[in-house]
Amino acid sequence: MSSSEFIKGRGAQKNTPNTFLQHVYEMREDFLEFCRLEGEEAESNRTQYIPIFPKTIVNKVDSPDVGMMYSMNPYQGCEHGCIYCYARNTHEYWGYSAGLDFERRILVKKSAPTLLEAKIKHKNWGAQTIVLSGNTDCYQPAEQKFEITRKCLEVFLKYRHPVGIITKNALILRDLDILKELNAHQLVGVNVSVTSLSEKTRRILEPRTVSIQKRLETIRLLSENKIPVNAMLAPMIPGINSHELLPLAKKVSEYxxxxxxxTVVRLNGAIGQIFADWIKKTMPDSAEKVLHQIQDCHGGSVNDSRFGVRTRGEGKIAEQIHKMAHLARKRYFGDKVFPKLNMDLHQQYKDSQMKLF
Incomplete structure (x- = not known):
């Protein structure tokens, strides 16, 4: 395989160097040519599942730009391969690349349910919504094999603890039985990510995610079961999906x-390199235009770490996006309200439910 060929089924098309490592691993053209002549694979494109053993699982979120106080991630890395994903940079903390490694080397936390139970049973813990997940998708393909998310939901139900879920995978419907029980006590809210109404756009942006129609059907089925759903129309990428904001809002409301x-896309750390490489291979005619429009939203750079600005963007393009969002909420959502979750039940369930008697 020559280095210019597109790697199908993946978002990133290369491994960027790890910021924290002294040495850089590089595949030379002569080695790639040797593999081609020998009929061998230079590297495997198969996904690897690697068990890890964290000591804690619940993270306090200090960022003022994120609408959650606590999150937990059953998996690190994500096979969905979304090219814009801000979580890519966190894979470097584990010694891997934010590029292909992020999609092909999935770190699995089998102890997550046990760690979660210990956390929310602690005498000093007071109920606060914990979000699955603040980083990578808790219903990515690995969940079908390991069922860690389902086991965590069972813990939340056992202790009547509020939980939020963020996903773009219809696999969440597998756990509809638990979600209905949680919702009977007003303990769950779901965020479903819908980035485009175009399957062509979805396939290149998010190569291993379910179809747009399946996501819309997921919203419909959850809503029909009275489970509150917020749609995440994020990120908005100028020149790729930002023009779809109004029809996207209309469609998710109808479902x-x-x-x-x-959010307005930002390409921090290694993501800037990964995204630029990807867009020049997938959308060569409009690559420079899109990159310049992203820069226009962040003071002339694709990288933006300023609290209060980084997820909203600034400038005329970002301002137009937010004006469309305001119009969409007024036109398509009217008096709809996403309910607050119940924080009042957990305390009496902490000590093996003995306080009920």
Missing amino acids: GALSFGL
């Missing part, structure tokens, strides 16, 4: 979403 949220 039952009670609200929607959005």
Whole structure:
């Protein structure tokens, strides 16, 4: 395989160097040519599942730009391969690349349910919504094999603890039985990510995710079961999907979403290199235009770490996106309200439910 060929089924098309490592691993053209002549693979494109053993699982979120206080991630890395994903940079903390490694080397936390139970049973813990996940998708393909997310939901139900879920995978419907029980006590809210109404756009942006129609059907089925759904129309990428904001908002509202949220794309750390390489291979005619429009939203750079600005963007393009969002909420969501979750039940369930007697 020559280095210019497109790697199908993956978002990133290369491994960027790890910021924290002294040495760089590089595949030379002569080695790639040797593999081609010998009929061998230079590297495997198969996904690897690697068990890891964290000591804690619940993370406090200090960022003022994120609408959650606590999150947990059953998996690190994500096979969905979304090219814009801000979580890519975190894979470097584990010694891997934010590029292909992020999609092909999935770190699995089998102890997550046990660690979660210990956390929310602690005498000093007071109920606060914990979000699955603040980083990588808790219903990515690995979940079908390991069922860690389902086991965590069972813990939340056992202790009547509020939980939020963020996903773009219809696999969440597998756990509809637990979600209905949680919702009977007003303990769950779901955020479903819908980035485009175009399957062509979805396939290149998010290569191993379910179809747009399946995501819309997921919103519909959850809503029909009275489970509150917020649609995440994020990120908005100028020149790729930002023009779809109004029809996206209309569609998710029709399927039952009670609200929607959005962010303007930013390409921090290694993601800038990965995204630029990807767009020049997938959309060569418009690559420079898209990159310049992203820069226009962040003070002339694709990288933006300023609290209060980084997820909203600034400038005329970002301003137009937020004006469209305001119009969409007024036109398509009317009096719809996403409910607050119940924080009042957990305390009496902490000590093996003995306080009920």
